[in-house]
Amino acid sequence: MMHDAFPAMDGGRRPRIAILGEFSSGKSTLTNVLLGHVSSPVRVTATQVPPIWYCQGDSDPVVVDSEGEETEIDAEAIASVPIAGTRYVRVFLPADILAGVDLIDMPGSSDPNMSADIWNAVLPEADAVIWCTPATQAWRQSEAAIWDGIDPEIQARSILLVTRIDKVLSEHDRARLLKRVRRETSGLFRDIFTVDLLSAQNGTEAQNGIEAVRAALETLRTGLSGAAPADEPDPSDDRRSGEATVLRLEDHAPAARGVSIVPRRVTMGGVTAARRPRRTTGSAGSAL
Secondary structure (H helix, E strand, O other), rough: OOOOOOOOOOOHHOEEEEEOOOOOOOHHHHHHHHHHHOOOOOOEEEEEEOOOOEOOOOOOOOEEOOOOOOOOHHHHHHOOOOOOOOEEEEEEOOOOHOOEEEEEOOOOOOOOOOHHHHHHHHHHHOHHHHHHHHHHOOOHHHHHHHHHOOOOHHHHOEEEEEEOHHHHOOHHHHHHHHHHHHHHHOOOOOOOOOOHHHHHOOOOOOOOHHHHHHHHHHHHHHHHHOOOOOOOOOOOOOOOOOOOOOEEEOOOOOOOOOOOOOOOOOOOOOOOOOOOOOOOOOOOOOOO
C-alpha cells in the first residue's frame, strides 16, 4: 500500500527530484519548461554533459568532482565540463519552482559515454524521479531494466512522463498507448502523464499536460518535506542564495524488493544489461 506520509527531509532541505530517461527523451526540454521564464545556461541540445543540479539562487555554477571538491566556473563553461571525474554541476537560478524543489537533470541512460559511476554517485541524492519516455517508443525493455533497480520507496513517489504525445495523432491510438503503458508499469510509478513539451515550451499549455506535472511536483514537494508553501523562506538556504491525464496520484506502490536505488543490474558503456522477465506479453518497444 502507498505510504500515507512521506519522510521529512533531513535538516529541512528542499526535496530533490531527478529527471531521468533515455537519450533524447525530452529530459532537458522538460527541465527548461519547469524552470519557466528563467533561462537555463545549459543548451537543450547539449550532449555529453554531467548531471546538472538546479538550485535556487544567482551565484556562479559550481563543478563538484568525484572527490567532492567544488570549483566555481562561468555559465558559458558548463557545456565543456568533462563527464569523467565530475559528479555533477550545481547551477543556481532564480526560478520559482526551485523555491520548492531542486531539479537534477541526469544524462540519458542509453548514452554509451555515461559511466555507471555517475548514477551511483548522484541518484542516491534524489528523493523522487520524473522518468521521461517518448510516446513513439514508450517504455522499452532497456528502461524497464533500469527502473527495476530503483528503490521501491523512490518508485512509489515517482512520475512517468510520456513525452512527444503530439506524435501519436489519433485519440484512439493515444488511449491504447496509455492503457499499455499503465499495464506494463503497474505498481512502479505514483502516476503517469502525457505531455507535448514543444507546445509547453512555446507557451501553449492548455492541452499539453504540463500543468498537471507541475501540480504533481507540488504534491511531491509538500509530501516529501512536510513543508510550508513554496513562497515561505526555506531553512536550508546556504551561502548561495498533448492531453493531460487526470491528476489522481493513485496508490501505485510496488511490493518491497529491497533493492538499491542505483541501477546496478544495468552496466553502461555498451555492456548488455541483465533484464528481468516481462510481466506482460506486450511489446515494450512498440508505440502502441
